[in-house]
Amino acid sequence: MEQQQMKTNAVSMMTAVNFSEMKISSNPAETLVAFSIGSGIGVTAFDPVSGFGGIFNFMLPDSTQATGVDPGKVPLMFADTGVPFFVKALFEQGAHLDRLKVVIAGGAHIMDQTGMFNIGAKNYTALKSGLAIYDLEINHEDIGGTNSRTLSLEIGNGSSCIKIFGQAEVKV
């Protein structure tokens, strides 16, 4: 009975990662999920050897552009301050950067939201610059458009899933 219960728990263990947050785990029973990503971008990174992986979910490209908040208190709100924070946290847990499989999803825009107001596109550019500093390649991406997305990472097998309402889930 107890074993059965544990098995049930193992299957259903899901941890939400809100915007401006990250979560890192090596628990093979855990799935990390960033729900309803809009113009922000969710980033999954997984090291298959150490078994550590995480999700980082940011909203804005550039901490120097945002007034009214102290980026030191919310580094994970921004691509430029969030990427180093996330990468460092993974590294400290024993993940090797050259083994990380990186998947990204989000960066959507409102219809006709072009040019300077297209924050989704700016997020994408800022994220790529941030990852390039660590020579991190993006293994798979689903970026732009007008859909909101849900991105998850199964720690047990390192699979990332991208889900758009009304469409089949994409597993990579």
Next chain:
Amino acid sequence: MKLEDIVEQIDLLEPVPPIAAQIMALTEDPNSSLEEISDLILNDPALTANLLRTCNSAFYSLSRRVDSVRDAISLVGFDQIVELVLVNSLSTNFKKELVGYGLGERELWRHAVSSAHIAGTLADRFGASQSKHLIYTAALVKDIGKLILGRFVAFSYEQINILVHSQGHSFNDAEQEIIGMNHEQLGELVAKRWHFSKKLTYIIRHHHLSDEAARQDLETALVYLADIICMMMGVCTGGDGLCYRFYSGVLDQLNLSEQDLQGIIAEAGKNQQQVEVLLNL
């Protein structure tokens, strides 16, 4: 599908408590007084109890216990009390699951309260403090039409989706084309049935700003802006995603730069903790 069948469903909604409608009316009336509003709250014991419990919660960290409605207003602030009362009175319908829009239980509610919070901040910032309660309430209830249209969208989602993604329709234009009515129009009918004020009804009807005249209306424009900010932030956005039109002219009118927009989003992200308190009422 007959439009009458859709409109008939309005009767299936939980009626809005009379106190919510009365408070909305009072807050839009420049001649109303604090006493009138506090007397109105006092007439509803359950609401009073809930209000006092919230004001005495750890979140407000007040220096002393609040034991009356007047006390609550003076310690927590009038704006906050009105918001607490409205959120408390309007939540029942909004907490339901909306299958057609891909929203689980409480998700539309989370979106509504978050956008209302942002709208209130925008009202202060853009010199609309006098209509702050109207703007807050409108942002809270703007999607009321979705509560009914959801089940019809569920049947037609694929057709709507084709119009949106292959022909560039906005989601509300596609709703209208396929179902014969969109959630703004249906929201207007609900608002009229529930005797909402003319202005509140107008904002509900035009909150996606398809109508050019609505883009010139400050209150409607601020509710629109709060809504798109919420979509960009990804606060419980459903199957309609970000499939609504962006009007950069509205931002120009408000003299809002790209940096300002990023600042508003950052601040809204920071304030999400306050929203969580309202959501847990």
